[in-house]
Amino acid sequence: MQNHMQAAVVEQFGQPLVIQQLPIPVPGAGQILVRTEACGVCHTDLHAAQGDWPIKPGLPFIPGHEGIGIVTALGAGVTAVKMGDRVGVPWLYSACGHCEYCLAAREPVCASAEFGGYTKNGGFAEYILADPNYVAHIPANLAARDAAPLICAGVTSYKGIKETQVKPGDWIVISGVGGLGHLAVQFAKAMGLHVCAVDIDDGKLAHARRLGADVTVNVRQNDAIAVVRQMTGGGAHGVLITAPSLSAFKQGVGMTRKWGTCVLVGLPPGEFPTPLFDVVANCITIRGSFVGNRLDMAEALAFGAEGKVKADIELQPLTAINSVLKRMEQGEIPARVVLEFGHQGH
DSSP states (O other), X not given: OOSEEEEEEBOSTXXXXXXXXXXXXXXXXXXXXXXXXXXXXXXXXXXXXXXOSSSOOOSSBOOOSEEEEEEEEEOTTOOSSOTTOEEEEESEEEOOSSSHHHHTTOGGGOTTOEEBTTTBOOSSBSEEEEOTTTSEEOOTTSOHHHHHHIIIIIHHHHXXXXXXXXXXXXXXXXXXXXXTHHHHHHHHHHTXXXXXXXXXXXXXXXXXXXXXXXXXXXXXXXXXXXXXXXXXXXXXXXXXXXXXXXXXXXXXXXXXXXXXXXXXXXXOSSOOOOOHHHHHXXXXXXXXXXXXXXXXXXXXXXXXXXXXXXXXXXXXXXXXXXXXXHHHHTTOOSSEEEEEOOOTTO
16 A cells, blocks of 8 residues: 545635645544545535634644544544444544543534544545544444545535424424535425425525425525425424524524524624524524434445435545536535545555
């Protein structure tokens, strides 16, 4: 095996990523090495590369938290995976395992959590170091390219739907039919929900209808909130906001039924405009949802393995990463870009 790998590195926030040849990392005790087959590109990667969030990654770093690949080396003491397993290295890279949140299966909010492609080097590279206790186990019949979006966009949208606490037959609004939203529509239909998809783009709404959405609403209409409330008989029981847009957040609360739950998973910069009177008078729950735990991950992947949920993907090589991020910034990516790694001659 060669001793160097190609990687896309953030050297400075807001600057293009630099394609470098770096030494292939060697797993230490309790670590594994994964040979990357595919890695999805997420809006969070763009935020990471631009340094948008209050807690920034340390420079330089390798983004990417939808990396799927084959375990090619084990550090001392590793028993949770074996050589040749196909695993995913997700956003939740690791957690402490023993705090009150980890013990309650709420490990994404562990104070000691590490995040793939953010606090730890991620999947925009031919090899990834990973924690075997937190990798996703990819079902045998799910291709790497199809699994990649499910270990971030998939689990995030699936968990977000669960956090609305809707039941089969209820209405759910999916606000934003992009990388997360087009998966959320499919999960919601598989879970027996009536789906109202909301977006500003007629093409994405047509896509949502093809994926099973019962109703679609373009929020550039005169009064999208009124239309949604009429279509759903008083507002949706659950609203999932995936769009990175403050106006979508404000509208989402207005689209929520009395005693309903509005779940936030998009992360636009800025403060959330909350209509307090409406929230109090209508007994609305507003809840943040942050990826999902390891069981949520397994459940989301099972939907994919059963063919009930499939990401629409566009394949690109790692060397195209800067043009992909530029298109993402301009809202020109219809679903999910997946970087595919050839590993010729390895």
